[in-house]
Amino acid sequence: MSVLNYIDSHAHIYSEQFKPDRNEAIRKATEAGVIQILMPNVDHTSIDVMLQTEADHSESCLAMMGLHPCSVQKHFEKELYTVESWLNKRKFIAIGETGVDLYWDKTFLPQQQEALQIQVDWAKKFNIPIVLHTREAFKEVxxxxxxxxxxxxxxxxxxxxxxxxxxxxxxxLGFYLGIGGVATFKNGGLDKVLPEVPLASILLETDCPYLAPVPFRGKRNEPAYLPLIAKRVAELKKIPTEELVVACTANTKKLFNL
Structure with missing residues (x-):
């Protein structure tokens, strides 16, 4: 067992890609020292399986509630009603994931901005943090x-x-940076950024099943790979891995009130 306690601050462990072996993937994560896995919602289609995963693994998996920008289309209000009704029903650790994504399609930018604003208002109303997706859209978010x-x-x-x-x-702004597998990519660009970022501002994440770190790049990502990300971030910051992990775990607990 690892002596370090990691928290995966962003993982779609409920996704279809884990259907054959979800319990096994969570067990492997626990063995690797990952004590908690925080799950962002996507849209109405992901809620049931996400909440079931939380119920089945209540000691480690915790759910957020929000609407992903890629699921914001013409009739996005209906999706937001679903999110709002859940927020009023029970407690969630965060609003998310929300934001703007201009990578695939710019058609619904105004709707994505409106959906983000509504979810920002909910984060304030429910006094919980917000988890932001900014693909090709940092400025807009x-x-x-x-x-x-x-x-x-x-x-x-x-x-x-x-x-x-x-x-x-x-x-x-007082926000954190979620750092994942990109930190391990040769041309990921974070080698120039992370040395400048204070430890107090970093959270570790996998964003599984996406963006697996080297040497698993291109394969399915999973929470058990979080130590590989931590090791690389620590190298870039020229500090011991233990120091990095202790700080990032404390940051995650503080932000999500764990």
Missing amino acids: FEIIEQNQDGSLQGVFHCFSGTAEEAQQVIK
Whole structure:
């Protein structure tokens, strides 16, 4: 057993890709020292399986509630009603994941911005953090968060792969950077960014089943690979892995009130 306690701050362990061996993947994660797995929601189709995973693994898996920007289309209000009704029904650790994604399609940018604003309001109302997706859309998300930051908003720019300047903007807002498998990629760019980022601003994540770290790049990612990400981040920061993990676990507990 690992002596270090890791928390995977962003993992779609409930996804279809884990259907054949979800329990096994969670067991492997526990053996690797991953004590908790935080699960962002996608849309109405992911809620049941996510909540079932939480119920089956209540000691480790914790659910968020939100609407992913890739699921925001013409009739996104219906999706948001579902999210809101769940938020009123029970407690969740965060709003998420939400944000803007301009990688595949820019058609619904106004709707994505509106959906994000509504979810920012919920984060304030329910006094829980917000988990942000910013693929090809850092500026668009940052503007909305900056406008709404009155000191009460907390959260993380998940899967951060931006510039050193963008990292400093996030930190200045009082938000965290979610660092995952991209940190291990040769041309991921984070080798230039992470040395400048204070330990107090970093969360570790896998974003599984996506973005598996080297040497598993291109394969299915899973929470058991989190130590590989931690090791690389520690190398880039020139500190012992233990120091990094202790800090990141404390940061995650603080943000999500665990």
